[in-house]
Amino acid sequence: MTWRSPLALVRDALRGQRARKMDLRSLQSNLPYEGLEKAKQPNRYFPGNAIKTTKYTPLLFIPMNLIEQFHRLANIYFVGLAILNFFPVVNAFQPEVALIPICVIMSLTALKDAWEDFRRYQSDRKLNNTPCLVYSRMEKQFMQRRWKDVRVGDFVKVVCNEIIPADLLLLHTSDPNGVCHIETANLDGETNLKQRRVVPGLCNSDPELEPESFNSVVVCEKPNNNLNHFKCYVEKPDKERVGTGIESLLLRGCTVRNTDYAVGFVVFAGHETKSMLNNNGPRYKRSKLERKLNTDVMFCVILLFAMCLVGAVGHFLWLQALPGEPPYLVPGRIGDPESASLSSFYMFFTMIILLQVLIPISLYISIEFVKVGQIFFITNDIDLYDEETDSRMQCKALNITEDLGQIEYIFSDKTGTLTENKMVFRRCSIMGKEYPHKENVIIVLVYSTVALSLFLSTGQRAEACSTGCGAEVIPDRELLQQISRAESSSGSSRRQIDPYLDFFLALAICNTVVVSMATARRQRVSALTCSDNSAIEEDHFNRTVKMEEIGGTNGVQTCSLHAPPQCENPAEIDNLYYEAESPDEAALVYTAKAYGFILLARTPNSVTVRLPSGEDLVFEVLDTLAFDYNRKRMSVLVRHPITKEYVLYTKGADYAIMELLGTPYAEHLSGNQKAIATKTQYHLDCYAKDGLRTLCIAKKVVSDKEYASWSGNRRRALAAIDGREELIMETATQLETNLSLLGATGIEDRLQESVPDTLVALQEAGIQVWVLTGDKPETAVNIGYACRLLEEEDLVINMSCTNKVRRPLSASLKFVCLTQIVIVYSNDPRNVDTTQAISLVIDGQTLAMALSSDLEDRFVDLAKRCRSVLCCRVTPLQKSRVVKLVQEKLKVMTLAVGDGANDVNMIQAADIGIGISGQEGMQAVMASDFAISRFKHLKKLLLVHGHWCYSRLANMIIYFFYKNVAYVNLLFWYQFFCGFSGTAMIDYWLMIFFNLFFTSVPPIMFGIMDKDVSAELLLGVPELYRTGQGEYNFAAFWVSILDAFYQSLVCFFVPYLAYQDTDIDVFTFGTPLNTVSLFTILLHLSIEIKAWTVVHWVTMVGSVALYFIVTLAYSATCVTCNPPSNPYWILQSQMADPMFYLICIITTVVALLPRYLFHVLKNSITPSPIVHARHLDRLNLFSRDLWINEWRSFRGRRQVKRSRLSTPPPSTLETPVDIYPQSPTNSDITGDELTLNVFSEQKPVHM
Secondary structure, three states, X not given: OOXXXXXXXXXXXXXXXXXXXXXXXXXXXXXXXXXXXXXXXXXXXXXXXXXXXXXXXXXXXXXXXXXXXXXXXXXXXXXXXXXXXOOOOOOOOOHHHHHHHHHHHHHHHHHHHHHHHHHXXXXXXXXXXXXXXXXXXXXXXXXXXXHHHOOOOOEEEEEOOOEOOOEEEEEEEOOOOOEEEEEOHXXXXXXXXXXXXXXXXXXXXXXXXXXXXXXXXXXXXXXXXXXXXXXXXXXXXXXXXXXXXXXXXXXXXXXXXXOOEEEXXXXXXXHHOHHHHOOOOOOOOOOHHHHHHHHHHHHHHHHXXXXXXXXXXXXXXXXXXXXXXXXXXXXXXXXXXXXXXXXXXHHHHHHHHHOHHHOOOOHHHHHHHHHHHHHHHHHOOHHHOEOOOXXXXXXXXXXXXXXXXXXXXXXXXXXXXXXXXXXXXXXEEEOOEEEOOHHHHHHHHHHHHHHHHHHHHHOOOOOOOOOOXXXXXXXXXXXXXXXXHHHOOOOHHHHHOOHHHHHHHHHHHOOOOEEEEHHHOEEEOOOOOOOOOOOOOOOOOOOEXXXXXXXXXXXXXXXXXXXXXXXXXXXXXXXXXXXXXXXXXXXXXXXXXXXXXXXXXXXXXXXXXXXXXXXXXXXXXXXXXXXXXXXXXXXXXXXXXXXXXXXXXXXXXXXXXXXXXXXXXXXXXXXXXXXXXXXXXXXXXXXXXXXXXXXXXXXXXXXXXXXXXXXXXXXXXXXXXXXXXXXXXXXXXXXXXXXEEEEEEXXXXXXXXXXXXXXXXXXXXXXXXXXXXXXXXXXXXXXXXXXXXXXXXXXXXXXXXXXXXXXXXXXXXXXXXXXXXXXXXXXXXXHHOOOOOEEEEEOHHHHHHHOOOOOHXXXXXXXXXXXXXXXXXXXXXXXXXXXHHHHHHHOOOEEEEEOOHHHHHHHHHOOXXXXXXXXXXXXXXHOOOEEEOOOOXXXXXXXXXXXXXXXXXXXXXXXXXXXXXXXXXXXXXXXXXXXXXXXXXXXXXXXXXXXXXXXXXXXXXXXXXXXXXXXXXXXHOOHHHHHOOXXXXXXXXXXXXXXXXXXXXXXXXXXXXXXXOOOOOHHHHHHHHHHHHHHHHHHHHHHHOOOOOHHHHHHHHHHHHHHHHHHHHHHHHOOOOXXXXXXXXXXXXXXXXHHHHHXXXXXXXXXXXXXXXXXXXXXXXXXXHXXXXXXXXXXXXXXXXXXXXXXXXXXXXXXXXXXXXXXXOOOOOOOOOOOOOOOOEEEEEEOOOEEEEEEEOOXXXXX
């Protein structure tokens, strides 16, 4: 290795830093430079592929871990006191003894951190040494290397079912169409296959890639964590630029499927790969209880300083009261006794050391133990296990379990969260004519039964978007006849322009569905991976293989499962398997297949569809305009194989498509076209009212001139780096204009099991539920009534914009008026005593207006008066903004629950995010704090486990403060009898053992296992959730502190009065105090325990036994452990004296009697709902259910007192009020842009 000067190394380091920070990177092949030193490598400034996720190194573990632990102020406080104790003028204990508690706590934490870091090291080493294939110019072939040896600029070959080692730009695959299928489950949890295609125009024509012939320059953006976007272009030697993006990028951590092999160029390696940039480690959130805890710790600090100040002042007064200089006082540095003021100053710090236990040093680590125990019981709850998907509750945020018991607002997605997200095609409208498909109504029920039976019999899970998601579609007879007539029409050209045929061609073509054979589904294997001719043994990953036997006798297997362009055998057609990114796409493709329009194959450049007549059409795919949440649609541009026309097929949300027709009623159209648009819009409204998900289908014939102009813009947009997404979206909207409407579809997505019961229970628990969905208002309202988010007796307010707001000021003024009307209604004294609830339905455009800075306060004021809120047509960004707005304005605890990638922002914005592992992948789960498999599990998670976790932890924290104050005050009261000299009447070692061992385990078990109310009663009476939220408050904290002061007075002065005027020594006096304090503190806990178990008994009895065993052994063996005094044989002598037992009994009874009487009187005179519930728990099952029903009816559950509703005055607005006799009362306040509808079955209502 050539020696290089330090200046050259610094210069290279600065250049590397600049190169890594540049917005664009120019990457070259490493092959021409193979074997040269690193300084001559073209990509030397970019990091290698080795990863390191450990926090420490063996050499620097101790200092780095100490720095990490000193980020907690409590550790700094206790270490500071331990160091202060080394100064003779202020020390209260032996200096070495004072270090023991903090050393034990920090050592335990360090051991935990070391074990976690060692596991990360093992994982890194295993991953870095994984084998892979890298091309070598010297060997002229791909050679086996390790992942950590891969560098930017290398050519890597990945075979079937191998995991991709780095971010690769795809250059070549074994597929003749240049397609590579990957599974991204390791990144986003989605198991459906995704297509990646080679960079066009580089190596497509060659049967085998020759890496040495690659002499182009790859220019890409700098690394970022966006998994869905990538900006790049390849500059050829002739300066021609070929643009590409995420569709040609193989991400590290993904698995190659259905492709024999793929070759890629490494663009990002190691920690710069997208998967590593998304690996943020465990999330940390501070719970609401933890924030309150920190406040109370500050109160304890203030109390400590006050007590120390009393000690210092008392010491000063004691010295001043002395007639002379006692001989036992320690002289100062110059030989004279110190002044009283200086001694009292020193005594202040001595008292801090003596009373330091007032700040609970073991509280924080005890809380961590309790939370780990709580999480164990939550994750192992059988009721939170889903048998169909074989999944259980997951907890990813370890420190906010108690927040589950304090939720006030829930924000939920609809599709896949409240519903199954298993789509069944129900109805469609083509050219203004509606086809009901009545037979499909039973498909969802049948599929659910079959899927569950399959799992129970075989243990095999039903995969997302498989044949169960709408594969079985029963065609409508009338529509079949219409298609037959179109097929039999004379003339081939006449058939191809028929709108009915175009409608189903659009269903088959306009999607991103991957086609394979159902008989060649992926099979899980653990020891084999496919390669060219060999099987490589591996144990690093659980990999999956798709195998298909060829020939049936020779046993040859392959991993290539590309669907053939033609399927001659009808059995092969039945075995076609479609893997879609969303259930909607799968349902539409299977619908087209049911009508004879069979999607046979899909490549990046073509789509093969078989018509009902048996004719196969191969459409050349010119471009795919992917779906995004701004456009709300996707399009595919193809060349028709018969007419040779450029045809754009588009599907999307109804309003997104109708806008492109000049909607809402296509005023610019005339004649039959306008009638078709009007009838289709009517059908869409009917579908939405029935709760169906709606899509519009349209087409456009693009002229040659328009296509030539547009394709040039498209190429420039794809090759751009700056503003690439905006340019691509601009070209998409440029083409998607003046569409011809073909029809619309209605797809059913039924509610999940027990969703109505769950929502009702959550609302009865005092939680406000908001549903944020992208569906039409009519669909959302229908689902709202079905899931009982909206009730028939509710006053439902519907705010919507009829079109895009053209006059924002006018619309804002109307919004202010509308919100003011509702606020006046809710504040009207004639309506206050009624229990009629208000529910709000608001669409996306109105919500955007409500979220503006000048209206957000009024919107929140309106929404907080509503029992439930339903937001429709909202974007993912609006979801997160709503959550943040409610958090900021109302200062409430929020929970967001969703199942898809569009819910991630909302989940991360809430105090608690819950992901549902549904049909839309696992992105929501991976971004969440907790993961469940069904929405119904939210009921027990919050009402039972949330209540228990909060109640247990709150009471344990209060008990910890009480325990420490009660014990440390014994030392404080003793100062009044020892001249405030900072001495202790209890042996130092026993004082340390008291908190570390004798009284540490029972409160931890109390925090893990106590149950104030049974799970059955918490589920049966959801109102208990709300009543149990205030257990940890200002009053409870100070009552426990005052009780601790009283008990400490009793524990000190009863033994003091008993031994008054005797000649016992100081430790003989302190031992009964220590013993009495132990009994009092443990029996105090026994009063607080609501449900005794064997564990409680063992820990209680074990703590007492441990105390006597350790103290007796210590007293028997320690002769000079604490000079000049010693505790030798103290406890043995005490236990031989009857006075000792009498003192223990009397003192404990007197100390605990007030608390016991307080509990008895409180529970007898003014029992809380929790106390009532505990009484019900003691009844038999029949009596308990009877009492629950009676109690619930007595408390009233949203029953409207109709006789108390006031009579409405005459309308003061010029807007008329319309009454629909066939529907509930409807009060409309309309304008050009904003509409308010008020629905209520209760009449009259004061508005």
